[in-house]
Amino acid sequence: MxxxxxxxxxxxxxxxxxxxxxxxxxxxxxxxxxxxxxxxxxxxxxxxxxxxxxxxxxxxxxxxxxxxxxxxxxxxxxxxxxxxxxxxxxxxxxxxxxxxxxxxxxxxxxxxxxxxxxxxxxxxxxxxxxxxxxxxxxxxxxxxxxxxxxxxxxxxxxxxxxxxxxxxxxxxxxxxxxxLPDCMQKAQEAGPRLRAEDLSGIAHCVVLGRGFGYAIAREIALKLKEVLGIHAEAFSSAEFLHGPVTLVEKKLCVINVSLDDETASFHTSQLADIAQRGARVTDISLSTGTHKRLQPLVIMQRFYLDIEQVAQEMGLDPDTPPGLKKVTETV
Structure with a gap:
């Protein structure tokens, strides 16, 4: 490969x-x-x-x-x-x-x-x-x-x-x-958090985080769409409970982004509720050993390498997603 x-x-x-x-x-x-x-x-x-x-x-x-x-x-x-x-x-x-x-x-x-x-x-x-x-x-x-x-x-x-x-x-x-650079390097050397089998047969999923975790969940969802062609939407885990949670009854795939910060107890409780309702949860978080505000960067470092590997295993070209170009011109 x-x-x-x-x-x-x-x-x-x-x-x-x-x-x-x-x-x-x-x-x-x-x-x-x-x-x-x-x-x-x-x-x-x-x-x-x-x-x-x-x-x-x-x-x-x-x-x-x-x-x-x-x-x-x-x-x-x-x-x-x-x-x-x-x-x-x-x-x-x-x-x-x-x-x-x-x-x-x-x-x-x-x-x-x-x-x-x-x-x-x-x-x-x-x-x-x-x-x-x-x-x-x-x-x-x-x-x-x-x-x-x-x-x-x-x-x-x-x-x-x-x-x-x-x-x-x-x-x-x-x-x-x-x-931070050393922590990111360690994340590269850690094992993958997202694997091809986690997304096998998946056409739709949601990515859930809270606070800073929600911020990177949006980027994760975009990359799932861009690189893998999977329809993914990001939600705050709290907002997801206000209506969209009904989707999990159909064994919806949920990508969980957890941070060890002020949101941890709230997010963990909400994810437990969502899992209990039947969601298929994949946790892509990892121990970062760094400042709580920098945890999202370390998680994203690992995620980018993982999604590239998943794309290759699925026979996709991660460098040139269909229909996209580097500079998009819109009004």
């Missing part, structure tokens, strides 16, 4: 993040000082697909840690309705691997017109987004050739964590970030 580009890119994440943290430290400290001196009244996240899922992670990070409301931009507000929002005193955090998607660039233009201070997390620093932003946190992920993003997503989460740790400031998280 050949090693795919996706697998090689996912495996490079620890070295990518190690270099990124060193390169961005000064910029993050400066932004942290700025936000302490001029606390934003709100943060608007701008991104699509995988970048939008990173924005959900940012919502929990900045709302829980900094007490600042975080909203997700609705792309059609700018792209279709051409509405300029009043964003005076707000920060727009723009996430884009390419920095070239026309709809993202248009949103940034209108956000700045509305008074927002724009921070771009972008991989391609030669892109138009770099020129438009007020501040740039390069992802330093290098060229990403596989259509399914892996290292750029993980680099986005680490950049968000470093920015938060410098803004708070959070000395424990800063220290843990230094050890």
């Amino acid at each position: 050949t090693t795919s580009i996706m697998a090689r890119e996912a495996a490079s994440s620890p070295s990518v993040i190690r270099a990124q943290l060193a390169s961005n430290r000064e910029t993050c400290e400066a932004l942290g000082e700025r936000f302490r001196q001029q606390p934003p009244r709100a943060i608007m996240m701008i991104g699509r697909g995988t970048s939008d899922h990173a924005g959900v992670f940012a919502k929990y990070l900045f709302e829980v840690g900094c007490g600042v409301p975080v909203i997700a931009a609705a792309p059609s507000v700018a792209g279709v309705f051409e509405a300029t929002l009043n964003l005076e005193g707000c920060v727009a955090v723009v996430i884009s691997q390419s920095g070239r998607s026309p709809d993202i660039l248009h949103q940034v233009k209108l956000a700045k017109a509305g008074g927002a201070y724009c921070v771009a997390l972008v991989n391609d620093t030669t892109s138009p987004l770099t020129e438009m932003a007020d501040a740039v946190l390069p992802l330093h992920a290098g060229k990403e050739k596989a259509v399914a993003a892996t290292k750029s997503y993980l680099a986005t989460l680490s950049a968000l964590c470093q920015l938060y740790a410098c803004w708070k400031p959070d000395a424990a998280l800063k220290e843990a970030l230094d050890g």
Whole structure:
């Protein structure tokens, strides 16, 4: 079995993040000082697909840690309705691997017109987004050739964590970030958490997490759709009990994302209820040995390698999912 580009890119994440943290430290400290001196009244996240899922992670990070409301931009507000929002005193955090998607660039233009201070997390620093932003946190992920993003997503989460740790400031998280690449490397060397037999005959499934676990559940569900062609939807485990739980009566496949953080007791109780109703539960969590806010990155590191292997065993090409391309142009 050949090693795919996706697998090689996912495996490079620890070295990518190690270099990124060193390169961005000064910029993050400066932004942290700025936000302490001029606390934003709100943060608007701008991104699509995988970048939008990173924005959900940012919502929990900045709302829980900094007490600042975080909203997700609705792309059609700018792209279709051409509405300029009043964003005076707000920060727009723009996430884009390419920095070239026309709809993202248009949103940034209108956000700045509305008074927002724009921070771009972008991989391609030669892109138009770099020129438009007020501040740039390069992802330093290098060229990403596989259509399914892996290292750029993980680099986005680490950049968000470093920015938060410098803004708070959070000395424990800063220290843990230094050890993150080693924890991710250990996750690569651990055994798989998701196997082909777990998904054998599966056409539909749900991915359940809570809080930061829900944030990465969204990315996991996207990859199940992109890479394996499995219809997967992400839910907060609490939200799933408000209606969708009726689906488990048909032995629905549930991918469980558990974290050892503030959500653990709530999520565990809810998953026990769901399993008792007849769900077929596969737990992809693993012991990470790191700061609770960094656990999702370690879990995603293992997941990316697992889903690539599952794709190969199913006879699928994980590098070029049908109907997809690296830069998607929408309005």
